[in-house]
Amino acid sequence: MSNKLTHINQKGHAQMVDVSDKQVTIREATAMAVVSMKQSTLELILSGSNAKGDVLAVARIAGICAAKKCWDLIPLCHPLMLSTITVEFTPNEKNSTIEIKTLVKLDGKTGVEMEALTAASVTALTIYDMCKTVDRFIKIGEIQLLEKKGGKSGHWISDTQQSKRKLENA
Structure with missing residues (x-):
């Protein structure tokens, strides 16, 4: 890996x-984000009882749209023809959290890490927006690749993902 800054001439x-x-x-x-909230807020989301509507459906669409518009949001990102974008949710009732996992894929000349991270971030922000009237203390965290x-640098897996896979395979 080169130490040369690629975005500076x-x-x-x-x-x-x-x-x-x-x-x-x-x-x-693949990227993730975790949204923490009050237990009652999570119950509203999971039951579909939130006054603003289906929180997860709206958040999923927001995440997909965000990945498609990443080039417009993050300076120096290339506009890309993405072939797939998925946004998945894993609620954790014990911890009052929702884990967001995004996947972005294409056949192209540049990576899609920023698109996956943007999708995870905007999905989390949308959950906040949809629920802020019932819970102003929602926390968004653990946003990570x-x-x-693909590409020249090949396959890379974060420590978080490696640990999770070891637990799943144990």
Whole structure:
């Protein structure tokens, strides 16, 4: 891995990375976020009783839209033709949390890590927005890249994901 900053040119100015010489490969990234809330808020979400409507359905759509618009939100990201975006939820009633897991994939010349992270972040923000009238102390945390595949740097798995897989396979 190079220590050279790819988004800075020789004059020190910001630049979009030139990917024209890169090979097209299948690229995939998985990210997560965790939303913590009061038990009563989680119960409203899971029962579909929230006054603003189906929180998880709206949040899923928001996350998908965010991944598609990542290039418009994050400076120097490339506009990409994404082939799939998924947003999944794992509620944890014991801890009053919802884990969000996003997957973004394409055949292209640049990775999709930022798209997966943007999807996870906006999904979490949407849950907050949909529930803020009943719980102003919702916390959004643990936003992180879990895994990436494809491209020159190959396959990478976070410590969090590796630990989770070891527990699942034990």
